[in-house]
Amino acid sequence: MTFTKQILTAMSLTALGLGGCASNMGAYGAQESMSAVQTANADEMFDLTKLTCWEITTLSEADAGYAAILLYGYRAGQSGRNEQSATRIEGAIVSVMETCAANPNMMALQAFK
Structure with missing residues (x-):
């Protein structure tokens, strides 16, 4: 697989x-x-830490969205952020997808920092 x-x-x-x-x-x-x-x-x-931006940006739009949500949740959990809003999540994911499109070799989790 x-x-x-x-x-x-x-x-x-x-x-x-x-x-x-x-x-x-x-x-x-x-x-x-x-x-x-x-x-x-x-x-x-x-290993989420080995997922590259290229791997996310080449997925279908729906699959990229799922991957981005998974990574966002992982990062939020690491930072201890328990309260979220749909607006904050959407903004972060749009920003990350733009960053990943410009930097395909970047590790995807780095784009969420």
Whole structure:
């Protein structure tokens, strides 16, 4: 499986897991949901830190959007930003996509700094 397909598969599974976390399942249900995601994708690991801007900008528009949201969430989690707004997320992603288009060899996570 290609790196890009691994990312998209993981994003789909993560979205399913996060959807379960957002429901009214409580702490145990959320943990159980994330465990299912981790188990389902255990042998298809990928490293977000190695994803290049070129890989994101050459995806379809929808897939690039999913990848950008995943990376945005990763960076937000690293920085401890718990509160988000759709406007802030959209602005950051537009900026990152412009940066990535101009710098295809840049690591995608660097574009989110």
